[in-house]
Amino acid sequence: GIQVEQSPPDLILQEGANSTLRCNFSDSVNNLQWFHQNPWGQLINLFYIPSGTKQNGRLSATTVATERYSLLYISSSQTTDSGVYFCAGGNQFYFGTGTSLTVIP
Amino acid sequence: EAGVTQSPTHLIKTRGQQATLRCSPISGHTSVYWYQQALGLGLQFLLWYDEGEERNRGNFPPRFSGRQFPNYSSELNVNALELEDSALYLCASSLGTGYQPQHFGDGTRLSIL
Numbered sequence: 001g002i003q004v005e006q007s008p009p010d011l012i013l014q015e016g017a018n019s020t021l022r023c024n025f026s027d028s029v030n031n032l033q034w035f036h037q038n039p040w041g042q043l044i045n046l047f048y049i050p051s052g053t054k055q056n057g058r059l060s061a062t063t064v065a066t067e068r069y070s071l072l073y074i075s076s077s078q079t080t081d082s083g084v085y086f087c088a089g090g091n092q093f094y095f096g097t098g099t100s101l102t103v104i105p
Numbered sequence: 106e107a108g109v110t111q112s113p114t115h116l117i118k119t120r121g122q123q124a125t126l127r128c129s130p131i132s133g134h135t136s137v138y139w140y141q142q143a144l145g146l147g148l149q150f151l152l153w154y155d156e157g158e159e160r161n162r163g164n165f166p167p168r169f170s171g172r173q174f175p176n177y178s179s180e181l182n183v184n185a186l187e188l189e190d191s192a193l194y195l196c197a198s199s200l201g202t203g204y205q206p207q208h209f210g211d212g213t214r215l216s217i218l
Contacts, residue, residue: 092161
């Protein structure tokens with residue numbers, strides 16, 4: 001199957017800081033998604049981004065499909081951004097192991 | 106608009122029993138996906154149904170099965186429960202066929218004693 005690597009595995013930020021999360025795939029995928037799992041376990045779809053760049057408020061994502069990676073940018077982080085960020089893709093919807101983000105006030 | 110709803114919230118079973126988990130997709134969504142999130146194993150894809158047909162299946166034994174009903178709701182059945190089946194089971198739905206953004210329910214926590 002496809003291997004999905006996410007980095008960094010853990011991240012602690014001061015409120016207001018910016019961050020970049022990375023997702024690498026071992027093979028091409030055409031259905032890449034980013035999700036946020038909040039501390040209560042709810043999974044929220046952030047972006048469906050097989051290629052290109054999208055923005056939604058303080059979040060944006062860029063996927064370079066030819067190089068098999070995607071980046072998630074979080075600007076002006078807030079405590080509500082805390083949780084685990086997952087990327088996923090492929091015909092078996094392979095998930096990465098996630099980046100655990102903690103934003104401290 | 107109601108989101109993806111799953112029931113029950115929690116389910117406690119013993120080894121060897123059978124479990125049935127249910128999922129209602131977002132109105133207008135025809136695809137339903139099932140995932141297992143077990144401690145230490147991450148999120149793993151189980152099944153994908155669309156228009157009543159199984160479209161794809163993850164690397165799980167046949168005792169994990171499911172179906173999708175004409176109203177697009179879905180059931181996941183797990184037979185001959187084993188201790189390692191203890192996990193959060195998440196259902197997601199999306200529009201139409203092909204790859205679409207998936208929207209998740211809150212999950213069913215299955216505990217095997």
